[in-house]
Amino acid sequence: MSDSGPRRQQQVAALRHGTVVDHLSPGMALKALELIGVPQEGAALIGVNLYSEKMNRKDILKLENLELTDDQIERLAVLGPNASVCFIREYEVVRKVRVTLPDRIAGVLRCPNPNCITNHDRLETRFDVEKKSPTTVRCHYCERLIAESEFTLL
């Protein structure tokens, strides 16, 4: 949580309890929220294109009163190879998890190729990760290379 801006000002309000997903690739915060779902018992704060020393620009997502499951964290990896997840209790970080991109992504993403078999027959999508930063994946079925900017969630 250190690189919060050139003047170290708070760019997105602090959380008392909940989860902070930091260092998402720019433009991915909305997709991250879509992937996790709108929290039932609290606010979701989104920061898009914030200044970051490490990444130049980043997105951030703060979820009030919500602790992400391991499964949700794993799915988030496709939205930012540098992403980290912090669990917050009483304004303190109690646990920090670096998200790691697996070599293979099952489900989560939709293949953007309209003529791909996965968009017609009921098949779970599968992608092989070809490059980690910026994330580039290849559809296991139609073999199309897909850039991060083309990612759409299932």
Add this chain to the structure above:
Amino acid sequence: MSEPWTQIELDLAEQMRGSDIISVRQFESQELRTLLSIVARFEGDSQPLLHGRVLAALFFEPSTRTRLSFESAMARLGGSVIGFADAGISSASKGETLQDTIRIVESYCDLFVIRHPREGAARAAAEATFRPLINGGDGSNQHPTQTLLDLYTIQRRIGRVAGLRIGFLGDLKYGRAAHSLVEATAMLGNELILISPDSLRLPHRRVGELRERGTPYEETPNLAGAIPELDVLYVTRIQRERFVDPLDYERVKNAYQVDRATVDQGREGMIVMHPLPRVNEIHPDVDSSPRAAYFEQAKNGLTVRKALLALLMGAIE
């Protein structure tokens, strides 16, 4: 067929027994070279290696030449073929999923070849069965037996598939045969000259892959300038439907028509290839030139398919 198999050929044969042929990407360059040397063993008459075996040829879209080639290959190895020639007569037209069709037909056959209009269909089909499966073309993605027969034709004519300067002419934006051969020849270590009108250039991501691999390549609209440097000229069909303005089509069509005078600008030993059917990209006066390799491609396709059927069935002795 007389030379005994080398250990490296036997190892590849063992590895391919019971496997699938989905994409040229599945092979390393050494494996491709070994596979081509195995294919050469299937030239000419064959033993009935697949006697009593049944190939299911499921063509969810018509492709007469590919289907006939597989049927002939299977027949020449003593096997038989069941299947359908287009989706209208399969239960796909009743809404059955591809994977269900495969699971049902698998009890009637020993291996599959499938042709399907959607990309990724062959991979999906292969995952539904333990029987070996060959991709006979999945949409605009892959047609590995076409790529292998192209490579085999180069190997037979020139004696090697590496260290060559290979020109691809025509529709490099949509042409599947060209895409796949570009990928394979880049992997094998060749220099590629990509000759096309600006509107039909090789897609960015494919050019990017060449750059990342370190493949020497050049993009040019100029056929006459490129041809004296080439070992292989691979001509593809330019389809009228790809052009918004019919005038553009006429211009391109004329600029890229390959005739005897054009190919005579090539160095000695340069060959002219085409995945066929040709329309008017290659003038018939090239047919009698010793450079014309396109009719051999069809014949080589039969040899390649015989080899693959036998390899997947583990019937090599």
